[in-house]
Amino acid sequence: MLRADEQLNQFETVLAFFATFVLDSALVQQIMRWDMAVLRESPWYREIEQRGRREEILSNIEMSLEAKFGRDGLEFMPQITQISDFERLKAILRSIVVANTIEEVQQVL
DSSP states (O other), rough: TTTTTTTTTHHHHHHHHHHHHOOHHHHHHHHTTTTTHHHHHHHHHHHHHHHHHHHHHHHHHHHHHHHHHTTTTTTTHHHTTTOHHHHHHHHHHHHHHHHHHHHHHHOOO
Protein backbone atom coordinates (compact mmCIF):
# COMPACT_ATOMS: atom_id res chain seq x y z
CA MET A 1 0.00 0.00 0.00
CA LEU A 2 2.85 2.38 0.79
CA ARG A 3 4.49 1.83 -2.55
CA ALA A 4 1.23 2.41 -4.42
CA ASP A 5 0.49 5.77 -2.77
CA GLU A 6 2.79 8.51 -4.02
CA GLN A 7 2.38 10.55 -0.83
CA LEU A 8 3.16 7.59 1.45
CA ASN A 9 5.92 5.80 -0.46
CA GLN A 10 8.62 7.75 1.40
CA PHE A 11 7.49 6.19 4.69
CA GLU A 12 8.70 2.78 3.61
CA THR A 13 12.31 3.64 4.36
CA VAL A 14 11.45 5.24 7.69
CA LEU A 15 9.36 2.27 8.81
CA ALA A 16 12.05 -0.18 7.74
CA PHE A 17 14.63 1.79 9.65
CA PHE A 18 12.64 1.64 12.87
CA ALA A 19 11.84 -2.01 12.30
CA THR A 20 15.55 -2.83 12.53
CA PHE A 21 15.43 -1.85 16.21
CA VAL A 22 13.06 -4.69 17.03
CA LEU A 23 13.60 -7.18 14.20
CA ASP A 24 16.66 -8.78 12.69
CA SER A 25 17.98 -6.75 9.73
CA ALA A 26 17.85 -9.78 7.46
CA LEU A 27 14.16 -10.26 8.24
CA VAL A 28 13.40 -6.59 7.56
CA GLN A 29 15.33 -6.85 4.32
CA GLN A 30 13.31 -9.90 3.31
CA ILE A 31 10.00 -8.23 4.23
CA MET A 32 10.84 -4.99 2.44
CA ARG A 33 12.47 -6.77 -0.50
CA TRP A 34 15.29 -4.29 -0.81
CA ASP A 35 18.88 -3.93 0.24
CA MET A 36 19.39 -2.54 3.76
CA ALA A 37 22.46 -0.70 2.45
CA VAL A 38 20.06 1.98 1.24
CA LEU A 39 18.80 2.45 4.76
CA ARG A 40 22.28 2.41 6.31
CA GLU A 41 23.32 5.20 3.99
CA SER A 42 20.51 7.47 5.12
CA PRO A 43 21.46 10.49 7.25
CA TRP A 44 19.01 9.41 9.97
CA TYR A 45 20.63 6.03 10.35
CA ARG A 46 24.11 7.51 10.56
CA GLU A 47 23.05 10.13 13.10
CA ILE A 48 21.38 7.59 15.36
CA GLU A 49 24.34 5.25 15.01
CA GLN A 50 26.74 8.06 15.98
CA ARG A 51 24.61 8.98 18.98
CA GLY A 52 24.67 5.36 20.10
CA ARG A 53 28.44 5.17 19.76
CA ARG A 54 28.81 8.42 21.73
CA GLU A 55 26.55 7.17 24.52
CA GLU A 56 28.50 3.92 24.66
CA ILE A 57 31.86 5.62 24.98
CA LEU A 58 30.49 8.03 27.60
CA SER A 59 29.31 5.03 29.58
CA ASN A 60 32.76 3.43 29.26
CA ILE A 61 34.43 6.65 30.39
CA GLU A 62 32.14 6.89 33.41
CA MET A 63 32.75 3.27 34.42
CA SER A 64 36.50 3.65 33.96
CA LEU A 65 36.67 6.84 35.99
CA GLU A 66 34.70 5.29 38.84
CA ALA A 67 36.63 2.01 38.78
CA LYS A 68 40.01 3.73 38.76
CA PHE A 69 39.42 6.84 40.89
CA GLY A 70 36.15 6.24 42.72
CA ARG A 71 33.64 9.02 43.21
CA ASP A 72 36.34 11.65 42.67
CA GLY A 73 36.71 10.51 39.07
CA LEU A 74 33.00 11.01 38.42
CA GLU A 75 33.39 14.74 39.04
CA PHE A 76 34.73 15.01 35.48
CA MET A 77 31.57 13.61 33.86
CA PRO A 78 29.63 16.90 33.54
CA GLN A 79 32.57 18.37 31.62
CA ILE A 80 33.09 15.25 29.52
CA THR A 81 29.43 14.93 28.53
CA GLN A 82 29.67 18.35 26.88
CA ILE A 83 32.21 16.98 24.38
CA SER A 84 30.71 15.93 21.06
CA ASP A 85 33.89 15.00 19.17
CA PHE A 86 34.05 11.19 19.14
CA GLU A 87 37.82 11.07 18.61
CA ARG A 88 38.40 13.33 21.60
CA LEU A 89 36.18 11.10 23.74
CA LYS A 90 38.22 8.07 22.67
CA ALA A 91 41.42 9.90 23.61
CA ILE A 92 39.96 10.71 27.03
CA LEU A 93 39.07 7.06 27.58
CA ARG A 94 42.60 6.01 26.61
CA SER A 95 44.07 8.59 28.99
CA ILE A 96 41.97 7.22 31.86
CA VAL A 97 43.23 3.71 31.20
CA VAL A 98 46.90 4.71 31.24
CA ALA A 99 46.73 7.44 33.90
CA ASN A 100 48.27 6.78 37.28
CA THR A 101 46.67 9.76 38.98
CA ILE A 102 43.47 11.72 38.64
CA GLU A 103 45.58 14.80 37.91
CA GLU A 104 46.86 13.15 34.71
CA VAL A 105 43.27 12.76 33.50
CA GLN A 106 42.53 16.36 34.44
CA GLN A 107 45.45 17.53 32.26
CA VAL A 108 43.96 15.74 29.24
CA LEU A 109 40.64 17.47 29.79
